[in-house]
Amino acid sequence: MNKKAVDESKTIIWNGPMGVFEMAKFEIGTKSLMDAVVAATAAGTVTVIGGGDTATACKNYNTEDKVTHCSTGGGASLELLEGKDLPGVAALDDAPAKAAGGGGGATITSVRAREIFDSRGNPTVEVDLMTDL
Structure with missing residues (x-):
């Protein structure tokens, strides 16, 4: 190292x-x-x-x-x-344009992440993105 x-x-x-x-x-x-x-x-x-x-x-x-x-x-x-481009991020970028018929992109106002476990007991992270939509 x-x-x-x-x-x-x-x-x-x-x-x-x-x-x-x-x-x-x-x-x-x-x-x-x-x-x-x-x-x-x-x-x-x-x-x-x-x-x-x-x-x-x-x-x-x-x-x-x-x-x-x-x-x-x-x-x-x-x-x-x-x-x-990542599909989830692209969806946030396109959301205001689709919702309001105009340009722009969603602004992420807060992020919350927490560890959860999937159906096999493996740890993963669940992320909530709050936007200004």
Whole structure:
């Protein structure tokens, strides 16, 4: 792990664990990076952890409140950063135009996220977006 690169970063986007963190003898990469990211966050770096496995590691290491943002959205988050259209976001952008017959886009006024469990008992996050519609 390149701690120097983490220490010198102003923004960190982390998607995907560094190994099989679920097995103690293989967790060193993920745990070391998590420790470095937590320290960087405390020093003022913006840190975003994305992806179900990485979010699970964050939960397992009790660091969810020690990073700027932790999300189970890995691939979708990366696509959004790449500038790709996401159907849910596009629907919000198009909603006022369809509702009022004009242009513009919905403004997100608040976001609420909470952890829930799916039918198989897997943790996931439910997100509510409030808009100005």
